[in-house]
Amino acid sequence: MLLSQLLYNPAVNWTITLVILFYGPVLVVYLIFKLIGFQGYMSLFRFIEGKSVIYRMDPRVKILLSIIVTTVAAITIWWISAIMFVAIMSLYALLSNIKEKLKVAVPLILASFIGTAWTESIFAPYSYLHIIFHSVTFLYVFPQSLAVLGITQGTGTFYVPYLGYVNNPVGLTWQGIIYGLQITFRAVAAIASGLLLIFSTPPSDILRSLEKSGLPIELGFTLLLAVSSVPKVLENSMIVLNSLKARGVDFRPRSKNPLVFIRESLFIIKVVIMALVGIVILTLRDARQIAIAADIRAFRAYRKRTYYRDIRMSRMDYIVLVLLIALLIAGIYISGLPGMGAVPYNP
Amino acid sequence: MAKIIKINNLFVRYFGSDKPVLKGLSLEVEEGEFVLLVGKTGSGKSTLLNVINGVIPNIISATVKGSISVADRDPRKTPVHEMATIVGTVYQVPESQIFSLIVDDDVAFGLENRAIDPEEMRRRVVESLSLVNLLHKMRHPTFLLSGGEKQRLVIAGVLAVKPRILILDEPTSMLDSVGAEQIFGLVKKLNDEGLTIIMSEHRVERVVGMVDRIIGLKDGTIYIDDEPHKAVAKDLSKLGVEEPQVTTLYRLINRDANYYPISVEEFMEIGAASRLDVIERRRDTSSDPVISVNNVHFTYPGSTQEVLKGVDLTINDGEVVSIIGPNGSGKSTLMYLLSGIYRPSSGSIRIFDYDSTRLVGRDRVRLIGYVFQDPDQMLLSSTVKGELEFTLQLAGIRGREAEDRIKRITNYLGINDLLNQSPHKLSVGQRRLVSVAAVLVAEPKILILDEPTRGLDNAMSVALMDLLLTIREERGMTLIMVTHNMRQVGEYSDKAFVMYDGRVVYGGTPEDVFEESHKHPEWGISPPQVFEVSRRIGKPTASIRRVRVNAA
Secondary structure, eight states: OHHHHHHTSHHHHHHHHHHHHHHHHHHHHHIIIIIIHHHHHHHHHOOOOOOSHHHHSOHHHHHHHHHHHHHHHHHBOHHHHHHHHHHHHHHGGGSSSHHHHHHHHHHHHHHHHHHHHHHHHHHOOHHHHHHHHSSOOEEEEOOGGGGGGTOOBOSSEEEETTTEEEESOBEEEHHHHHHHHHHHHHHHHHHHHHHHHHHHSOHHHHHHHHHHTTOOHHHHHHHHHHHHHHHHHHHHHHHHHHHHHHTTOOSSOOOSSHHHHHHHHHHHHHHHHHHHHHHHHHHHTTHHHHHHHHHHTTTTTSSOOOOSSOOOOOHHHHHHHHHHHHHHHHHHHHHHSTTTBSSSSOO | OOEEEEEEEEEEEETTOSSOSEEEEEEEEETTOEEEEEOOTTSSHHHHHHHHTTHHHHTSOEEEEEEEEETTBOGGGSOHHHHTTTEEEEOSOGGGGOOOSBHHHHHHHHHHHTTOOHHHHHHHHHHHHHHTTOGGGTTSBGGGSOHHHHHHHHHHHHHTTOOSEEEEESTTTTSOHHHHHHHHHHHHHHHHTTOEEEEEOSOHHHHGGGOSEEEEEETTEEEEEEOHHHHGGGOGGGGTOOOOHHHHHHHHHOTTOSSOOOSHHHHHHHTOGGGEEEOOOOOOOOOOEEEEEEEEEEEOTTOOSEEEEEEEEEEETTOEEEEEOOTTSSHHHHHHHHTTSSOOSEEEEEETTEEGGGOOHHHHHHHEEEEOSSGGGTOOSSSHHHHHHHHHHHHTOOHHHHHHHHHHHHHHHTOGGGTTSOGGGSOHHHHHHHHHHHHHTTOOSEEEEESTTTTOOHHHHHHHHHHHHHHHHHHTOEEEEEOSOHHHHHHHOSEEEEEETTEEEEEEOHHHHHHHHTTOGGGOOOOOHHHHHHHHTTOOOSOGGGEEEOOO
16 A cells, blocks of 8 residues: 555655666667767777678678678567577677677677567557567556557456556556566667678778679778778767857756756757758868868769779588578568467467 | 870869869879879869879869870870879778778779679789788788778778879878778889889878979979988978978078988988987976776677786876877777776776766766867767867856856967858868867866877977967866877877886886887887987987077
């Protein structure tokens, strides 16, 4: 009785609700910025040479690997994705300098895990949950008005622990959590396979192989420029933010007075916009120079291009290719079996 | 020797401008020559270089009149990429000339575009990388290279198509002294192997000894064209260009020579050194410390590498202090800590009587100002006035007082007519002044300047430094400069601290530091000529302003 009064006291109820509502996005941002940080992002592009099979594979096969894994994950039941995820993570053992790579991969995977689990668990439509699990148990009920956000709302009367019977409750359900966790395996299987490609292939080889498979060189070059400007943009952002800090900008509103707090927050938003403009100017001011340098180096001057590195399919690549096609066919077949597909209502 | 470049009566006028940049310029360059091109910002150096490689008018629109022949071709009528197989070009900013994430891929980029046979291509990549001494970093990410290495990579990419002429447009203006030395050494080596070189460069003293000829531009025409010893006789400072200090010294002794020394050795051989006398450095009466750094360690958040490994440092009130040392030694990081952007991981920093970590917000802004290296990193408002008001707002200064301060500082720096303009449309020199004004308007007691004169020509650098010194004199500020320019260190600072590998390894007067630097080549410090000369006559001074001539 005491617990129920405490848990569903309006102030406590709102606090718990807000925590549940916001932990997802906040944790995702935290993981990405705090754990990976600028250094981590740099290491995403810091390709380190390796000797194992995974490095010797044709980039096109690796691209196909992530496409097929993503497709199969999308069309089959969740535990197939979970198996694929585990299988791909075991391939990480073939990477050199594994520790540094996991430092980036784990927070990224965790972030997408939490992010997806969060959206899918409290926003899962009740009708889905009902069809999949037949009965739905509400663990904690939010203020009714939040139904407009699209949070799971039961139809009928439900028994909620510490609260009793509630009509059309809005809140967190046990089945929602399970559903969310299951769906996340799809996302992480796709992300893990994409990261595997990035970790084991020099970026320029990815582009060369895309060009060889018919991607227009202009598009490839734009991608290359975009990717190679990331470190510079990150560096510029850091310097601009530091220059603002040096001038006394405090990027955290500190006042306890709510009005001042809001004013401080608005000021910070204004400063961040200023900073963005500055970063864009810093990044773009060399654009003409880049264009000249590209022309001097004969970019697009001739129709024919040659490739610095041989991108050729080896026997092993063909074997992997056959396995991948088998996986795709198996995936399509399984998805057609009763209760094994992802649609209409299987998670 | 054959003339490889023949230019006659060249006029260049940019599209949309009514005044020509080059006015009737004529020039011949022999194959294998090393030409140094000097002149103020805006004198037409870059324009001339871009005419030779055909970028003007093929990419940058301009009206070009006169006859131009580069290896018997007219660059105006030859596609730029074809000209590039004859004339290789290296510009200022290495980052905007690098296209790949991995070193060898970048060298290959131009060759892939030219559809060079893969076997041949791989041979040339290795050859070019070994020429610039980067072969050991072949599979290295490009963005992790140092500035000097990046610029060497750019040169490798240019050399891979085997040009006969190499054009370098201020190739070292973005580099530290170590990086600049690498480039100069490399360019000299390439010239010795027969490549024709045309280089524009502000650091005349560093390169004057290796070139065959100096061409000085003024107002779009050639003002000086001679071999170095005779060229410097015509007083480069009139072009807004630095001249070797030994030339200045010799001019004190002999005003009308037509042949001047350019190196310390030549100056000593002439035997003029004995005529020089040096005024002793005024030993300052000791003042109170305004900054004391005690055993500070620092590691960037999210990194495991310690950047500062126990820094100790004391700076006294009213001093001008230079912080020197190679890139990556922790200079900028230390400045970040002093200005409160980061907190030390351990150790303490005291500023005046405050613990640095407690000093926040407006209190800090009023005590310490920090002018960043590149004005574009600081100028974020849409008008100059807005930029100054932004600082005042953060310092909590409003109303009349704010107006007065804006008026005062802009009058001081001579930028009061720019108040309503956008900072981004101003010239390099003006932007620099605005960035200084944006910090000085809060009237801080300590001013930190990161490479205050980078990107400025000699005339502008001298003007800015003199201005800062005057303001310091009148307002009693403490100045801390991070710099690679040893002439500036010698000329302006009371003290210099050398940082190396995350520590302050030496501190003292510029003379002490330069003397010590002879024992530590790893510091990458090459003392100015005036120090080397005065040291040999037993009266070492780092500042040419303290040198006098004895009556004969």
